[in-house]
Ligand code: HEC
């Protein structure tokens with residue numbers, strides 16, 4: 167009995183240790199903007215994306231400056247798609263505020279009192295002296311025509327190879343993925359596939375793509 171208990175404790179400790187090693191959050195991920203700069207007196211990590219007051223847009227309490235791009239080239243809609251692709255909206259536009267390279271990673275609306283506006287440098291070769299992404303895998307740019315369509319309507323009624331959605335979710339093989347918008351047809355956005363706060367499943371994936379399960383949760387192929 168005692169031995170079983172000890173074993174149990176050891177197993178629990180082992181699970182605990184593995185969680186400590188593998189759990190990822192904003193602080194220990196590439197989405198901790200503090201790791202991409204030096205000389206910023208303020209040490210907050212949420213502030214680059216969120217503010218508790220006076221947010222714009224209000225959901226999800228957004229603090230980062232909007233993309234400076236006037237328009238984006240989108241996935242070619244004419245030939246093959248059943249749904250329609252719009253200009254990036256909502257959550258996707260929030261991601262592109264940094265990932266299109268038009269806006270500095272630390273350009274924010276509400277700056278805390280000890281926020282440094284001078285003397286901040288960006289050691290990474292992927293970021294320019296003004297704080298904008300200029301290279302590396304994270305730079306998507308404003309030409310999204312060679313990227314998986316986003317802000318695309320999820321038309322499982324027209325494209326019968328799409329798994330059936332239940333309201334704003336697609337539930338398949340025990341996985342749940344989020345669609346966006348107020349009513350059917352909902353749209354696929356960056357955050358349908360990516361979890362911005364957690365890089366456990368790199369690169370910031372919602373669910374594992376082993377066996378292409380991320381793809382197959384939406385596509386019945
Ligand atoms: C790089 C940008 C970024 C950073 C940094 C960030 N968030 Fe977020 N957060 C987002 C985006 C984008 C959404 C909306 C995502 C969605 O709907 O999946 C969001 C949504 C949320 C939500 C509401 C939805 C949810 O997932 O529960 C909470 C709460 C939240 N963030 C808290 C935080 C906190 C606390 C921090 C700091 C530890 C933080 N975030 C850092 C981008 C960020």
Ligand code: HEC
Nearest residue numbers: 196214260261264271292302303304356357360362369370
């Ligand atoms: C405040 C700026 C900012 C916002 C907003 C932001 N990101 Fe990022 N993201 C970054 C930076 C900076 C990196 C790391 C770039 C590097 O290391 O070269 C990064 C890295 C990533 C990576 C990993 C790329 C790699 O090289 O492994 C993914 C995936 C990603 N972001 C997706 C998203 C998605 C999806 C959203 C919106 C839900 C989002 N990001 C919002 C700044 C941002």
Ligand code: HEC
Nearest residue numbers: 258261262265303304305314315316355356358359369375
């Ligand atoms: C349909 C799912 C899906 C959507 C929508 C999506 N991504 Fe991704 N993204 C992925 C997958 C899967 C990977 C990993 C690709 C790989 O490793 O080969 C990835 C990789 C990335 C990377 C790492 C660099 C790269 O090219 O490998 C970044 C940065 C990124 N995504 C940002 C975004 C942003 C920003 C959006 C919205 C504009 C977005 N993603 C929309 C599935 C998606």
Ligand code: HEC
Nearest residue numbers: 246247248249318319320321325343354358359380381384
């Ligand atoms: C959240 C749901 C979702 C996920 C996850 C997803 N897709 Fe899609 N994908 C869609 C929708 C919706 C369309 C548009 C289909 C249409 O309207 O014809 C699409 C379009 C496509 C197209 C273009 C089809 C065409 O007719 O031009 C390809 C190829 C594709 N997806 C591959 C992938 C791959 C590969 C993955 C995994 C990395 C993936 N998708 C993940 C929802 C998803």
